[in-house]
Amino acid sequence: MSPAERDAGSQPGLGGLDRAAAIFGAFDEQHRELTLAALVARCGLPRSSTHRTADTMLRLGWLDKPADRYRIGNRIFELSGLAPVRHELRETALPFLQDLYHATRTTVQLGVLSGTQILLVEKITGHRPLPMLSQVGALLPAYCSALGRAILAYSDEHTVQAVIDAGLDRRTPRTITTASALRRELVAIPDRGLAVEREEGNIGISCVAAPIFGPLGEVVAAVSVTGPTALVRADRAGPAVRLAAAATSRAYCTR
DSSP, rough: OOHHHHHOSSSSSOOHHHHHHHHTTTOOTSSSSBBOOOOOOOHOOOOOHHHHHHHHHHHHHHHEOOOOEEEEEOOOOHHHHHHHHIIIIIHHHHHHHHHHHHHSSSSEEEEETTTTEEEEEEEOOSSSSSSSSSOOTTEEETTSSSHHHHHHSSSOOHHHHHHTTOOOOOOOTTTTOOOHHHHHHHHHHHHHTTTTSSSSSSSTTEEEEEEEEETTTTEEEEEEEEETTTOOOHHHHHHHHHHHHHHHHHHHHHH
């Protein structure tokens, strides 16, 4: 292996975009700002490669560095608005998400399946947001979130199996952790038109979600209301959630 290859990262011949991807991957909801030492530890690249690649990303606006910590740059935020999932789906859904929030006065979320997880695309909350809930851009487990189940219930077998194969970790005492239990739950969702999650991700927090469909009848996203278990019940929030999802589906199909 040449010195250049050794310096490129843990894999021989790792290219510049791969190194940038590794650096982006070091950031998450719990690690929004990182020192160089923390960035090196989390991205798995040599210190010299990390520093050099991060400097390039700073010049491109992909990263920002106030004081001594790196964070995601504004240029990435600007580009993210051009992605179809944000520009088309989010813009179509937003009026109905706002209507749903006004009807329920409970946190409203919009999510899409990203691999075996749910990418949170939009979130509307009030003046008292729940700190345990994820922020826009975060990834949620598909198997134990109502958003994920609302999508998986209408997904193909390969997609469902991939989620199961990725692991069904227990997040709370109520989390479904077996493939058979998850499949039973998914089978029941189309009949009621809703996915329900009660304290499987966070104790005291429940969620009700409904699927959003595209022009070919394929599931493309889901919308949910999330909040304290005492306030979020399928019999109360369900009709409003289904209405918001159906209205978003109609609007999305006619864009």
